[in-house]
Amino acid sequence: MSDAAVTIENLRKTFTLQTGKGLKRTSSEVVAVDDISLSIPSGQSVAFIGPNGAGKSTTIKILTGILRPTAGSATVLGWVPWTDRKKLVRQIGAVFGQRSQLWYHLPPRDTFELLGKIYELPKNDYTKRRDMLIERFGIGTFLDTQVRKLSLGQRMRAEIAASLLHHPRVLFLDEPTIGLDVMARQELRDLIREWNKEEGITVFLTSHDAGDIEYVARRVVVVNHGKVVLDDKVSSMRRQYLGAKVLSVKYHDNPAALDFPGATIVKSSQYAVRLEVDTQVTAIEAVMEHILKAGSVADITIEDPPLEEVIAHIYSQPPQPSTGEEDGE
Amino acid sequence: MSSGITVADKYWWISLTSAKSNLAYLAEIGSRVFFLGVILYIFLRLWQVTYSETGSQTLGGLSLPQMLWYLAITESIILSGPRVAQSVDQDVRTGAISIHFIRPLSYPLYCLFNTLGERAVRFFVNMSVGALISVVFVGFVPMNWLGFFCFLTVLPLAFVIDFLGNFLIGLAAFWLEDTNGLVLIYSRMTMILGGMLIPLELFPDSWQATLKMLPFSAVVYGPARLFVSPDLAFYQDILFRQVVACIFFALAVAFVFRIASRRVFANGG
Amino acid sequence: MRTLVNYLKLAAAYTRLNLDAQLEYRGAFYSQVVAMFINNCIWVWFWVLFFGRFKVLRGWDINDVVTLWCIAASGFGLAHTVCGNALQLAVLIARGQLDVWMLYPRALLPHILLGRMSATAWGDAIFGYIVYLIFVKPDLPHFALFVALTVSIAFLFVGFSIFTGSLTFFLGNSESLAEQWRYAMITFSTYPATLFEGAVKILLYTLIPAVFVSYYPIIALRQLSLSHALIAVAGSAAVVAAGVFVFYYGLRRYESGNLMEMRG
Numbered sequence: 019m020s021d022a023a024v025t026i027e028n029l030r031k032t033f034t035l036q037t038g039k040g041l042k043r044t045s046s047e048v049v050a051v052d053d054i055s056l057s058i059p060s061g062q063s064v065a066f067i068g069p070n071g072a073g074k075s076t077t078i079k080i081l082t083g084i085l086r087p088t089a090g091s092a093t094v095l096g097w098v099p100w101t102d103r104k105k106l107v108r109q110i111g112a113v114f115g116q117r118s119q120l121w122y123h124l125p126p127r128d129t130f131e132l133l134g135k136i137y138e139l140p141k142n143d144y145t146k147r148r149d150m151l152i153e154r155f156g157i158g159t160f161l162d163t164q165v166r167k168l169s170l171g172q173r174m175r176a177e178i179a180a181s182l183l184h185h186p187r188v189l190f191l192d193e194p195t196i197g198l199d200v201m202a203r204q205e206l207r208d209l210i211r212e213w214n215k216e217e218g219i220t221v222f223l224t225s226h227d228a229g230d231i232e233y234v235a236r237r238v239v240v241v242n243h244g245k246v247v248l249d250d251k252v253s254s255m256r257r258q259y260l261g262a263k264v265l266s267v268k269y270h271d272n273p274a275a276l277d278f279p280g281a282t283i284v285k286s287s288q289y290a291v292r293l294e295v296d297t298q299v300t301a302i303e304a305v306m307e308h309i310l311k312a313g314s315v316a317d318i319t320i321e322d323p324p325l326e327e328v329i330a331h332i333y334s335q336p337p338q339p340s341t342g343e344e345d346g347e
Numbered sequence: 348m349s350s351g352i353t354v355a356d357k358y359w360w361i362s363l364t365s366a367k368s369n370l371a372y373l374a375e376i377g378s379r380v381f382f383l384g385v386i387l388y389i390f391l392r393l394w395q396v397t398y399s400e401t402g403s404q405t406l407g408g409l410s411l412p413q414m415l416w417y418l419a420i421t422e423s424i425i426l427s428g429p430r431v432a433q434s435v436d437q438d439v440r441t442g443a444i445s446i447h448f449i450r451p452l453s454y455p456l457y458c459l460f461n462t463l464g465e466r467a468v469r470f471f472v473n474m475s476v477g478a479l480i481s482v483v484f485v486g487f488v489p490m491n492w493l494g495f496f497c498f499l500t501v502l503p504l505a506f507v508i509d510f511l512g513n514f515l516i517g518l519a520a521f522w523l524e525d526t527n528g529l530v531l532i533y534s535r536m537t538m539i540l541g542g543m544l545i546p547l548e549l550f551p552d553s554w555q556a557t558l559k560m561l562p563f564s565a566v567v568y569g570p571a572r573l574f575v576s577p578d579l580a581f582y583q584d585i586l587f588r589q590v591v592a593c594i595f596f597a598l599a600v601a602f603v604f605r606i607a608s609r610r611v612f613a614n615g616g
Numbered sequence: 617m618r619t620l621v622n623y624l625k626l627a628a629a630y631t632r633l634n635l636d637a638q639l640e641y642r643g644a645f646y647s648q649v650v651a652m653f654i655n656n657c658i659w660v661w662f663w664v665l666f667f668g669r670f671k672v673l674r675g676w677d678i679n680d681v682v683t684l685w686c687i688a689a690s691g692f693g694l695a696h697t698v699c700g701n702a703l704q705l706a707v708l709i710a711r712g713q714l715d716v717w718m719l720y721p722r723a724l725l726p727h728i729l730l731g732r733m734s735a736t737a738w739g740d741a742i743f744g745y746i747v748y749l750i751f752v753k754p755d756l757p758h759f760a761l762f763v764a765l766t767v768s769i770a771f772l773f774v775g776f777s778i779f780t781g782s783l784t785f786f787l788g789n790s791e792s793l794a795e796q797w798r799y800a801m802i803t804f805s806t807y808p809a810t811l812f813e814g815a816v817k818i819l820l821y822t823l824i825p826a827v828f829v830s831y832y833p834i835i836a837l838r839q840l841s842l843s844h845a846l847i848a849v850a851g852s853a854a855v856v857a858a859g860v861f862v863f864y865y866g867l868r869r870y871e872s873g874n875l876m877e878m879r880g
Contacts, residue, residue: 033614084445086612100612104451112449121364123371128364135360136452138353164371381796385803392811396674406669525643531651535658544662549669 022093023188023220024058024081029090030244031076050076051087052244058237060187063214063221065235065252073244074224078190081222082112095187108137111186113177113194118165125162126176130183137184144183151179155209171202175209182213191223195230207233228322231255261298264321265309267291273313281305289316294323357452358460365464373472380476383426387480390418390544407548412485413575414546419477420571421543424505425534427469429462431510432530435517445611455514455604462510463503470502494577501573501582504589505566509537511596512562518600521607541567562592626722627730631698634733645735652739656689659806660747674810680834681808682751687762687837688805688829690744691769693737699774700732705781706794714870725863729774758837765833765848772828772852776801778859785866797824805829825855 031051051073058064068074079085081094083103092099097106113119120129134144152158155175160168168176174194181189191210195203211234214221223235231238231252238255240248248255267273269289276283276291280299285292295305302320309315398404398411409417435458438444447454516529523529538544541563547555558564569585638645660682667678696703708714708728717728748754748762780794787793801824809820809831820826828851836844 079445082449084448084611085614103448107449107451110449112446114446117443117446121368123368124364128367132360132364135353135357136450138357138451382799382803385800388816389803389807389811392816393673393807396811397670400673401670525647528647528651531655535655539658539662545665550665551668 021060022057023060023062024056024092024094024222026054026056026077026081026092027090029054029077029080029087029092031073031080031085031087049244051080053090054241054244054246056239056246056249058220058222060220061214061218062237063211063235064223065231065238066222066224066241067226067231067238068241068247072241074241075192077241078112078192078222078224082110082190083107108184109186110188110190111181111184112190112192113174113181114192118173118177119180120165120173120176122166123164125160125164126157126168126180127161129165129176129180133180133183139184147183147185151182154213155179169202171198171205174198174202174206178206178210182219186219188220188222191221193225194223195225195227203227203229204233210234261296262323263295263297263302263305264323265291265293265295265305266319266321267293267309267315268317269312270314270316274311276308276312278305278308281308358456361457361460362464362467365461366468367464369465369468373468379426380472383422383473383476384480386422387415387419387477391415391480391484394418407546409546409548409575412481412488415485416481416488417546417571417575418544419481420474420574421541421567423470423473423477424502424567424570425538425541425543427466427473428509428513428534429465429469431458431462431513432517432526432533434458435514436520436526439517439520439607448611455600458514459507459510463506466506470506488575491577493579494573497577497579497582498570498574501570501585501589504586504593505570508562508589508592508596509566511593511600512537514600515596515603518603518607521610537563537566540564542571543567546572559588562596565589565592623723623726626727627698630730631733634700638733638735645738648735649739649742652736653743656685656740656743657747660685660751674808676808676810676834679752680838683748683762683837684808684830684834685806686744686748686752687766687769687833688744688802689740690748690766691829692773692802692805693739693741693744694766694770695773695777696734696737697741698733698770699729699777700734700737701729702774702777702781703734703798704732705778706784706791709781709784709866709870710788710791714867724867725778725860729778757840761837761840761845765836765845768845768849768852769829769833772825772855775852775856775859776825778863779855782859782863782866785862785869800824801826808834825851828852828855 029051030049030053033048033050034045035048050071054073054077066074066077076085080087080092081099083099083106086100094106095109099106119133120126121132130148134148139147152161155178157172157176157179160172160176165173165176178191178194194210195206198206207230210221210223213219214234221234223230225231235252238248238250238252239246264284267290269291272288273291276293278300280296282294283291284294295302297305300308309318394406394411394414398406398414404410406414435444438447444454447457512533513530516526516533519526519529540558540561542550542558547558547564547568550558559568565585565588569589573582573585663678663681663685667673667681671677673681701708705728714724714728717724717731720727744766745763749759752758754762777794777798780797783790783794804820804824804826807830809817809827812820820830828848832844832848832851835841836848
């Protein structure tokens with residue numbers, strides 16, 4: 019057996035969609051996953067991204083044994099998910115974004131206890147594991163608070179800890195940071211990254227958030243129309259696509275013209291400028307200097323471009339460093 | 348890897364957790380109890396008047412105190428029913444059902460034990476109020492430990508049968524656009540044909556054999572009747588019919604669920 | 617008189633609009649209506665079974681009880697097909713949603729009430745008229761009186777919903793109190809009032825005014841007695857008056873902003 023945690027070869031999944039009613043009913047075939055091949059070594063963290071309907075969740079469902087593919091093959095931890103589902107489920111953990119496995123009216127402790135029983139963990143092993151997770155995820159303070167009274171960030175931490183109780187070797191995370199505030203999001207990313215590094219667990223993550231991918235994953239796979247469009251290290255993807263920052267600047271007076279390599283004016287009005295900057299071309303410190311030189315700054319915000327934009331970028335151009343030559347309107 | 352004991356322990360904990368979770372919002376259950384109180388009072392008056400106008404000591408073999416206790420139990424059974432069909436329907440339509448496949452659990456058994464835990468709590472709360480009203484207005488009925496024990500064995504079976512029926516209707520969501528109609532018809536059949544409002548003995552004589560054969564009587568009438576007039580022969584009879592109904596429904600659930608899971612594996616629910 | 621006609625026109629317009637909106641989801645609408653119809657039939661069936669055994673209950677026979685179910689269902693149904701928001705009043709007040717309605721150049725209360733339609737209420741309304749015609753087989757005067765009394769009962773239910781819903785002005789969110797009170801009212805309205813005595817009987821004339829559904833209208837129909845019918849109408853008028861008074865009295869607190877804290 020190879021040390022690949024997940025292998026996928028020429029995976030294909032089509033659904034039959036029925037439209038209309040009665041006699042006028044027609045069925046058509048919808049391709050969710052067209053042809054995906056992938057190999058994920060044990061212990062790697064992979065971000066699986068793409069627009070809605072790209073085939074992300076179908077792939078996850080196949081890998082967790084919920085769906086049977088139309089063609090192709092896949093193994094997870096050496097098992098074929100849809101035939102060895104019962105063996106496989108004891109070795110994998112999953113957190114599905116907004117679908118909680120915690121009991122709403124009970125404290126997390128009760129759900130942990132129940133999960134211990136569901137996965138048939140021996141008492142000693144369970145207690146040791148639980149206490150370790152409580153400490154690592156910092157959930158001791160709200161372990162006995164009813165879930166409905168927890169903040170979303172606390173809830174998500176408990177949620178992920180709960181999915182790790184049974185020592186899974188692969189963890190599937192579907193939109194884990196959705197709805198969280200900036201602080202809680204960063205906390206959760208750090209926790210997942212550390213866990214992945216220290217425990218050597220394979221992490222398979224889908225997200226809409228560029229930050230999740232930058233801070234958690236080492237490898238990024240972009241899918242669209244059921245096919246892999248890009249499969250690369252996050253570090254090189256960052257170099258190519260995530261180097262862009264969006265800056266909104268407000269001035270007290272009419273500013274001087276902003277013109278330096280790597281900058282694109284997105285929008286400008288009398289006192290305000292919104293510009294996209296490629297930090298590979300001009301480092302962020304230099305960008306700030308340019309901005310401050312242009313006039314007396316009243317306010318400034320710096321954001322990452324939304325992931326949709328990054329992905330659109332990937333689809334629209336061949337993967338090569340952008341030169342920042344194009345001009346503003 | 349999984350011995351019988353750990354599996355039993357697993358499902359027992361599901362029931363326990365579900366019961367605990369329901370205890371956590373007892374206040375909400377409490378407000379539903381108000382309705383039980385109103386309806387029991389009205390039925391008390393209805394039967395008080397009926398007994399006095401007919402001038403008989405017993406109707407359908409039950410005295411007035413027995414009648415009120417009978418109604419307290421049937422109402423408690425009916426009003427404690429969790430919304431099983433609706434939640435299964437929901438799981439099927441939203442695809443949430445597939446989430447249950449990534450844990451070492453059987454979905455039907457998970458639902459069953461979850462329901463039993465919830466229903467135990469709700470029945471206990473309802474029954475406390477029902478018993479209180481009965482004691483205040485008509486006093487106790489003659490009871491013995493054997494009768495009480497018999498009652499406690501048929502009650503869970505009644506809940507299991509009711510669960511299986513509702514679960515089947517919920518699974519129909521795989522094929523039907525709307526299951527609410529079925530749910531309503533099933534629940535009204537349980538109420539009327541199960542004998543929630545009047546004991547089966549007071550139905551027209553020609554119906555009684557059929558009514559007692561139907562599973563509804565094993566859910567409502569059986570346990571309540573056994574509670575107010577314990578009788579070993581009746582106990583054996585009701586137990587036998589419950590076991591038959593359980594086996595029949597369980598086989599049906601197993602069969603339908605197999606077909607349904609194939610659809611989940613093909614379409615994700 | 618002009619205003620009355622004016623508001624009747626408004627009611628008709630709203631009812632048509634609401635019905636159109638409901639019919640957008642035709643399948644769901646019809647199945648809800650049919651479900652409610654069947655539900656009511658089951659209760660009538662219970663009474664048929666009961667009277668199959670006992671014939672007469674405190675002077676009431678099966679026709680009286682079926683009449684009661686029909687008149688209560690049609691009255692309730694009529695009330696909430698036209699004034700579907702009556703049931704939502706507590707929620708509307710608690711969430712501060714009256715503001716929207718205050719912007720219109722129409723009297724606030726009737727306008728709010730008309731703003732919504734309950735689909736199941738159609739099932740109730742239709743059930744009552746059909747079953748009364750088929751089961752009791754009335755002659756023309758009886759049927760005319762029946763229809764008139766369902767209108768009176770509809771006013772009673774609307775007035776009662778306004779009354780219980782408006783308590784939210786004074787007690788904060790009393791949604792569940794209003795609901796249980798209404799539950800009690802509806803339940804008591806569907807059993808012969810003659811079953812009850814003493815304190816409960818007083819209750820049925822006051823806090824749970826069910827006698828104007830389950831006693832006077834039935835006697836009026838049985839004896840074709842105008843005086844009983846008038847008492848029923850007077851009872852409805854009193855409940856509506858009480859409801860309207862409590863609503864507008866409470867509204868003064870709402871407008872003065874005393875209720876800001878519970879709107880957040």
